[in-house]
Amino acid sequence: MFTPHTDAEREEMLRVIGVRKLDDLFADVPIAKRYPKLDLPPALTEIEARLQMEEFAFGNNTAQERACFLGAGAYYHYTPAAVDAIIRRGEFLTAYTPYQPEVSQGTLQAIFEYQSLIANLTGMDVSNASHYDGATATAEAAVMAYHHFRGKRTRIILSPSLNPQYREVVKTYMGGYEGIELAGENLDPLGNPDDLTALLNDNTALLIVQYPDFFGRIYDFTTVIEKAHQFGALVAVAVNPMAMGLLKTPGAMGADIAVGEGQSLGLPLSFGGPYLGIFATKKEYVRKIAGRLVGETADTEGRRGYVLTLTAREQHIRREKATSNICTNQGLMALAATVYMSLLGKNGLKEVATLCYQKAHYAADQISKLDGYEVLATAPFFHEFVVKCPQSVEETNMHLLANGFLGGYDLGNDYPALSGHMLIAVTEMVSKEDIDDLCEALKEVNNG
Amino acid sequence: MAEATIYEISSKDRKGFRFPACDVPETPLPAGLLRDDLPMPEVSELDVIRHFTNLSHLNYSIDSGYYPLGSCTMKYNPKINEEVARLPGFAFTHPLQPIETVQGNLAMMYELQLWLAEICGMAGVTLQPAAGAQGEYTGVLIIRAYHQSRGDLKRNKILIPDSAHGTNPATSAMSGFEVLGIATDSKGNVDLESLKASLDDTVAGLMLTNPNTLGLFDQNVEEVVRLVHEAGGLVYGDGANLNALLGIVRPGDLGFDIMHFNLHKTFSTPHGGGGPGSGPVGVAKHLVEFLPFPVVGIIEEGDEETPPLYGFVKPEKTIGRMKSFHGQFGMMVRAYNYISMHGPDGLRDIAENAVLNANYLLARLRSTFHVPYDRICMHEFVMEGHLDDAPDVHALDIAKRLMDYDFHPPTNYFPLIVHEALMIEPTETENKQTLDRFADVLIKIADEARKTPELLHSAPHKTPIGRLDEVRAAKELVLCCWLPEKI
Numbered sequence: 032m033f034t035p036h037t038d039a040e041r042e043e044m045l046r047v048i049g050v051r052k053l054d055d056l057f058a059d060v061p062i063a064k065r066y067p068k069l070d071l072p073p074a075l076t077e078i079e080a081r082l083q084m085e086e087f088a089f090g091n092n093t094a095q096e097r098a099c100f101l102g103a104g105a106y107y108h109y110t111p112a113a114v115d116a117i118i119r120r121g122e123f124l125t126a127y128t129p130y131q132p133e134v135s136q137g138t139l140q141a142i143f144e145y146q147s148l149i150a151n152l153t154g155m156d157v158s159n160a161s162h163y164d165g166a167t168a169t170a171e172a173a174v175m176a177y178h179h180f181r182g183k184r185t186r187i188i189l190s191p192s193l194n195p196q197y198r199e200v201v202k203t204y205m206g207g208y209e210g211i212e213l214a215g216e217n218l219d220p221l222g223n224p225d226d227l228t229a230l231l232n233d234n235t236a237l238l239i240v241q242y243p244d245f246f247g248r249i250y251d252f253t254t255v256i257e258k259a260h261q262f263g264a265l266v267a268v269a270v271n272p273m274a275m276g277l278l279k280t281p282g283a284m285g286a287d288i289a290v291g292e293g294q295s296l297g298l299p300l301s302f303g304g305p306y307l308g309i310f311a312t313k314k315e316y317v318r319k320i321a322g323r324l325v326g327e328t329a330d331t332e333g334r335r336g337y338v339l340t341l342t343a344r345e346q347h348i349r350r351e352k353a354t355s356n357i358c359t360n361q362g363l364m365a366l367a368a369t370v371y372m373s374l375l376g377k378n379g380l381k382e383v384a385t386l387c388y389q390k391a392h393y394a395a396d397q398i399s400k401l402d403g404y405e406v407l408a409t410a411p412f413f414h415e416f417v418v419k420c421p422q423s424v425e426e427t428n429m430h431l432l433a434n435g436f437l438g439g440y441d442l443g444n445d446y447p448a449l450s451g452h453m454l455i456a457v458t459e460m461v462s463k464e465d466i467d468d469l470c471e472a473l474k475e476v477n478n479g
Numbered sequence: 480m481a482e483a484t485i486y487e488i489s490s491k492d493r494k495g496f497r498f499p500a501c502d503v504p505e506t507p508l509p510a511g512l513l514r515d516d517l518p519m520p521e522v523s524e525l526d527v528i529r530h531f532t533n534l535s536h537l538n539y540s541i542d543s544g545y546y547p548l549g550s551c552t553m554k555y556n557p558k559i560n561e562e563v564a565r566l567p568g569f570a571f572t573h574p575l576q577p578i579e580t581v582q583g584n585l586a587m588m589y590e591l592q593l594w595l596a597e598i599c600g601m602a603g604v605t606l607q608p609a610a611g612a613q614g615e616y617t618g619v620l621i622i623r624a625y626h627q628s629r630g631d632l633k634r635n636k637i638l639i640p641d642s643a644h645g646t647n648p649a650t651s652a653m654s655g656f657e658v659l660g661i662a663t664d665s666k667g668n669v670d671l672e673s674l675k676a677s678l679d680d681t682v683a684g685l686m687l688t689n690p691n692t693l694g695l696f697d698q699n700v701e702e703v704v705r706l707v708h709e710a711g712g713l714v715y716g717d718g719a720n721l722n723a724l725l726g727i728v729r730p731g732d733l734g735f736d737i738m739h740f741n742l743h744k745t746f747s748t749p750h751g752g753g754g755p756g757s758g759p760v761g762v763a764k765h766l767v768e769f770l771p772f773p774v775v776g777i778i779e780e781g782d783e784e785t786p787p788l789y790g791f792v793k794p795e796k797t798i799g800r801m802k803s804f805h806g807q808f809g810m811m812v813r814a815y816n817y818i819s820m821h822g823p824d825g826l827r828d829i830a831e832n833a834v835l836n837a838n839y840l841l842a843r844l845r846s847t848f849h850v851p852y853d854r855i856c857m858h859e860f861v862m863e864g865h866l867d868d869a870p871d872v873h874a875l876d877i878a879k880r881l882m883d884y885d886f887h888p889p890t891n892y893f894p895l896i897v898h899e900a901l902m903i904e905p906t907e908t909e910n911k912q913t914l915d916r917f918a919d920v921l922i923k924i925a926d927e928a929r930k931t932p933e934l935l936h937s938a939p940h941k942t943p944i945g946r947l948d949e950v951r952a953a954k955e956l957v958l959c960c961w962l963p964e965k966i
Contacts (some may be wrong), residue, residue, distance in 0.1 A: 032825045034832040044839040044911060055725055056834050056855055059696040064732045066827070076820030079811055084816055090566025090583025095571035104803060105574050113495055115565075118751075119540030125556050127887075133942040136482075136835070137538035138752035141531065144485050147959040157958045160753070163609035166803040174653075193905040196803045201755065203771070207654040236862055249512055273594045275654050279514050292803070301564075302584050303574030303804025304609070305755035317956060323753065324779035328952035329751050330945035331937075335481045339487035340952040350621040355611045356649035363751030364550055366531075373493040375520040382498050385508075394505035400514035428577060440575055441812045460639050463502040 032074065036399060044440025053180075056303045078206050085204050094300055094437055096463035100394075102415050102456025103245070103440035105303065106273065106295045106381070106395040109460060114297045114370045119361050128323075133336045138362065139337035142325040145369040152275045152281025152317045152372065152380075153289040155311035160306030160323035160360040165269060165292025169197045169239060170204035171310060172267040172288045174355060176237035177208055179265065179319055184236035185210045188264075190227055191220040192244035195445040197269060201239070220446055221417075222406065228258045229243060235264040242268050242281065245392075246407075246454065247415030249278060272296055272368075274413045276384030292392065307364040317341075323356030355379055383459050385416035389458035394466045398455070401470060403477040407452070416454040417442065417449075421477045424453045434472045481944070482533050489520040491511035495527055509816055518961070522791070537943045539887050545913050547840075549859045549890035549902025550644070551694055552744035554721050554833075557820070560747065560813035570811055574804040578778070578790040585789035587778060588775045592759075595740055596816075599721075600824065601761030605770045607806040608795045611719060614758025615650040615686075617713050620798045621737055621762060621769045622684045623654055625713065628769075628796055634683035636713070640669050642894045644719060647686045656683060663885070663896055664853040667695040667705050667852035678710040688717040689730075692894040692902070693852050694837060694859035704734035713737065713766075718782025721745045721833055722906070723858035726827025731790075738762045742807075746814035757810035773805060802895030818952055833858040836934035840905055843918035847925045859904035861897050861933040869928035876935035877924055883922045883941045 036044070038194035042055075050056060052260050053141075057065060075083060101107075118124065122137060140159045162168040187205065189198050198216070203294065205211045214230045224240060238259045243249045256266045267288035268281035273295040280392040281289040293307030294300075312320060316343060326340035333436030375383065391414040399406040405419030418439070420427050428438035443450030457466070485622045522530075539546070546553035564570070571580050585650070592604040619637065626634045637651040640661045648658045659682075662673040669687070690696045697703060702715050716730045716738030722745045726731070730738050742748045742757035750756075763771060774789035780892040781787035793807075821829065834857050841860045845853060848862040865872025878888030890902040905914060927934050939945065 032821050032828070032909045033557065033907065034828055036832065040911045041835065045837055046840045048835075048838045049840075050855075053831050056831075056838055057696075058855065059698050060728045061701055061733070064728050066727065067729050067732060069726060069823035069826065071823045071826075072817070074825045075819045077820065080816050080819045081559060081563060083819060084563040084812065085566060085568075087583040088563075088566040089566045090581075090586065092576065092580040093570050093571035094573050095567050096681035101573050101574065101575055103575055107571070107573065111524075113527055116528065116537075117531045119561060120532070120535045122538040122540045123752055124561075124749045125541035125549055125553075125554060126538045126752045127546065127548055127750045129889055131539070131878070131882070132947050133939050133944055134539035134887060135537075136943055137534040137536065140482060140484070140534055140537070141752075143958075144528070146483075147486065147961055148519065150959050151961070154514075163613065163755075164803045165798075166611065194803075196800060200802060203620070205803060207623070207656075207798070209655065224663045244911060249509065262954060275514070276517065277508070277513060277624075279512050283514065283934075298572040299565075299809075300573050301570055302572045302581065302808040304802075304807040305757075305809050306803065317958070324958060326952035326955070327957040328859055328948045328955070330947050332945055336944045336947045338947045338949050338952045340949065340956070340958075352652070354655055356616060356646045357610075358612045358646060359610050359754035359756050361751075361755050362753035363749070364755060366752065369485075370527060370531060373520050373522060373530070374524060375519075375525075376489075376493075376495050377517050378492075378521065379498065380492050380519055381517055386498055386501055388508065388840045389501050389503055389530055392506035396506075411512060414698055430680070432577070432580065437573060437576060437580075443954045459498060466503070466839055471671060 043446050045391045046432050054390060070189055085333050091270060097435050097437045098461050099441050099455065100455045100469065101435045103454050104196065104292060105300055106456060106458055107300055107460050108295055110297045113374055114367050115371045118367050123361065123366055129339060132336060136336060139325050141366050141369055143327065145365045146325060148369060148372045149309055149311055152272055153270060153311045154280025155289050157312040157317050158311040159320045160325060161365040162310050162322055163361060164306040164308045165290065165462060166197045166200040168308030168310045169269050170201045170288040171206055171355065172239065173201050173237055175319050175321060176265045184234050186212045186214055186232065186235045187359045188227060188230045188235060188238045189213055189215045190224065190240040191215055192216040192246055192458045193239055193241045193269060194245045197449040200247050209397065217270045222254055224252065228255055231259055231264060232264045233262055235262055237265045239267045239269065242270050243413040243415065244275055246417050247412040248410040249413050250410060251279065251284060253284045273384055273387065277388060278382035281354045293368050296368035298367055305361060307366050307368055322357045323360045387457065390461060391416065394455065394457045397466060398473065401473055404473060415454060416457060418455055419454050420451055427453065430476045431472055436469055436472060485520045485522065488526055488530060489522055491521060491693055493521040493523055495522050495524045498730060501867060508621055510595045519645055536858045541677060544885055544887065545909060545917055546887040547889050547903045547905050548887060549904045551907060553902060554747055554826040554906040555557040555908040556747050556749040557817065558661055558915040561818050563767060563816050564812045565808045570750055580750065582789055585775050587815055589789050589809060592775060593813055594818055596644055596761055598725065599731030599738055602764040603767035603773050604759055604761045606759045607771050607801050608758035608760055609802050609807055610754065610756030611741045611758045612650065613801060614760045615646055617771055617801055618652065618739055619650050619654040621766055622713050622795060623800050624769045625766060626683055633681050636682050637684060638677055638685040639749045640687065642691045643686060643688055644692065647717060665732050667693045668697045668699050670704065670772055671699060674703060678706060680711060682710055682712045684713040684715055686715045686717060688720055690720045690723050690857035691859050696857050701734055709890040719744060720726040720858060726823060731763060736766060737892050742810050742814040748813040749809040755807050755810060757807040770794045771799060771801045774795045774823055829907050833854045834903040836907060836909060840903060840914055840918055844921060847922050859902060861894065861900050861902045863897065863899050864891060865899035866925055866928055869932055872928040872932050872935050874901050877901065880924050880935045880938040882939035886917055886920060
């Protein structure tokens with residue numbers, strides 16, 4: 032399809048190689064297994080392929096055509112046109128990992144700026160070039176803490192209000208490490224974060240909390256972090272970077288590591304990926320970060336330039352002694368977030384975070400006035416909150432869907448005790464009218 | 480000239496984007512939980528576009544030139560893939576929507592699972608892993624879970640040929656395995672004696688890249704697989720080099736138990752300057768129940784009038800979740816479209832032309848450069864970037880000099896078993912004129928190496944920047960362009 036040779040060219044090339052036919056190039060492949068008949072549909076042209084893909088795409092409902100109140104780790108925000116215009120440039124899109132810095136300064140400087148922006152947004156000293164997503168970045172924090180204590184501390188405390196998928200991934204990742212004990216699962220998910228401090232001991236390598244937490248609540252973790260430090264443990268805070276336009280940073284609270292899902296920084300929902308794993312830490316741990324880092328340096332003539340640095344930690348050099356097998360980052364997604372953060376800048380990032388906060392609070396306020404609904408607001412929240420519904424969340428959402436809404440997340444999926452509870456997210460993409468209409472629809476559900 | 484950083488072009492109070500006014504009554508912000516300062520750039524939209532456009536001009540890319548990077552499969556990334564991945568029906572679907580509202584996505588994913596299984600002769604596929612390295616991790620965790628489920632707890636070793644990618648040993652170690660290296664024989668195959676000597680009932684499996692990183696198809700591959708199976712181990716196939724095998728042979732038919740795919744290599748999804756990748760994993764029948772969750776399955780069978788209902792299923796003995804949600808969905812859309820546009824014959828055409836191009840370049844270069852394992856290669860080959868009559872010139876010098884001729888260098892100093900390695904993978908999408916030009920330039924550089932070696936030592940000369948001081952970068956560790964305390 033995209034192979035350019037003419038028959039004449041192919042003949043000439045075979046002649047230069049010194050074989051008669053293409054088949055001669057595959058003599059090493061066991062003959063009985065050679066050229067399997069693949070049961071796949073015949074090739075489509077570009078015109079036909081596009082139609083086919085459009086048909087799949089039409090088979091979905093989207094957050095764009097409905098007012099979206101679904102979040103729980105992925106959020107429908109606006110992506111400015113400039114973001115896609117930049118990441119579609121072939122020079123960024125079709126470049127490899129920047130191993131040859133002389134011809135990769137574009138990618139390298141963009142990552143360097145990404146690192147700078149993330150460090151400043153989270154209040155940390157250094158950021159890496161990114162991980163796959165929020166869940167794997169969180170798991171990498173656990174791996175880093177394990178190695179930091181050379182495997183001598185084996186307890187990792189996970190807040191019960193950490194995104195359940197992040198917890199599952201941490202569990203998978205730590206499965207290969209001897210004697211790791213994951214604590215915190217049995218605590219009340221809607222309890223107070225101070226409860227976590229009772230689990231700290233001298234064997235604790237890492238405490239992981241989320242901010243805003245999975246239920247949208249925000250806390251100042253400063254004293255929790257201080258207590259963890261008294262036991263010599265590290266603390267990782269999983270953040271929503273969108274909230275950092277407004278809220279106190281994990282860095283200001285004394286966190287050792289900030290991780291998070293960067294999707295809200297200008298990446299489309301895209302059914303869950305590709306997203307962006309944020310990983311930032313304190314200067315003293317910089318040599319323990321997994322994944323890529325870009326550093327500033329100069330060329331032979333003293334001109335400023337950028338290179339991948341501290342590569343001696345990585346798998347292609349240390350092989351089985353490396354602390355991570357990670358090769359890539361989410362390069363293009365990090366670029367998208369860099370463009371997004373640059374464009375919105377100091378003013379826009381605060382503005383969009385404030386809009387999310389205000390609209391969410393208006394929605395919570397309105398829903399709390401509805402008969403049968405209860406908003407569980409035991410703590411301040413950012414742009415997501417828990418609603419106890421009079422009917423099952425599934426039924427409620429079916430009705431909402433029929434009325435043009437993507438309803439909230441069914442917390443009963445992950446927390447049996449919270450069946451009948453819905454997690455509602457509100458972003459700048461919904462209007463007051465959408466919220467008022469949502470309330471009307473919720474009323475109808477209650478009235479049967 | 481170096482491009483200023485985004486912080487350097489910032490101007491206080493400049494704005495780049497406006498949001499609509501707040502249309503709801505305001506709630507007080509949470510006092511005590513607010514940040515004091517937001518040290519972010521302040522630039523206009525044109526500032527941003529110009530800055531990143533200028534940066535893009537400092538990059539080499541497939542769209543701008545030939546990129547023969549070994550084991551990376553830098554083939555053309557079709558533009559139509561970018562269009563379809565951005566269809567609103569895909570781009571604006573939330574991963575947690577009710578399955579009834581995302582049947583288009585799920586049907587596509589389900590079919591892609593089947594197609595990848597068919598292409599590689601496997602029984603089941605997970606699309607979840609985020610990249611090749613995570614696919615490997617998934618595979619090795621499956622190996623571990625398989626032996627544990629049988630109560631076979633003494634298998635604590637993974638065998639890895641010395642020609643393998645660095646990720647293989649790193650992945651095995653992460654999964655709690657001891658790594659044992661296996662030698663390569665004089666023909667570039669797995670050394671059968673070395674393999675036999677290492678096989679016993681403590682071996683969990685072998686990670687095999689075939690074709691290997693020398694670009695050679697292992698001539699004893701069936702015997703290797705048989706020996707490992709006989710010892711009770713599983714065979715993992717590293718799919719980095721799958722481009723050579725499409726429609727030629729299926730790893731599953733050769734007896735491989737597990738393999739990963741790199742959608743960003745074989746199936747043309749763009750590398751994006753280092754990600755996103757996508758690393759689905761295929762397994763044979765006896766391992767399907769260990770796949771990570773969720774996988775896409777049929778929840779309710781369809782009939783003539785109604786299509787089936789697709790949804791997510793959790794394999795019975797799953798190793799768990801590898802990442803959030805369902806994988807790098809946008810990459811799946813591109814790969815699906817790419818496979819659709821090829822069909823069975825088109826896939827075989829990819830492999831045949833990739834192998835033809837590599838052998839053609841090898842034929843044109845073997846009289847100039849030493850090729851240590853010189854036989855018909857697959858999609859890539861490895862030669863020495865060192866000439867007997869130019870002793871001071873190294874592979875790195877040749878690599879850098881290539882940039883002056885507007886080529887991206889091949890992978891260098893890998894695989895480790897070849898002295899001064901230059902690993903060249905032309906891919907199937909390059910035409911003969913490009914290959915000839917590349918061969919001509921390499922032959923010319925060999926001549927320069929003998930006559931004017933200093934020209935190579937100081938290369939590149941025509942790039943936006945010269946050779947960079949990597950020692951200084953690691954020593955000074957300047958990792959941010961601007962932090963508030965520095966001002």
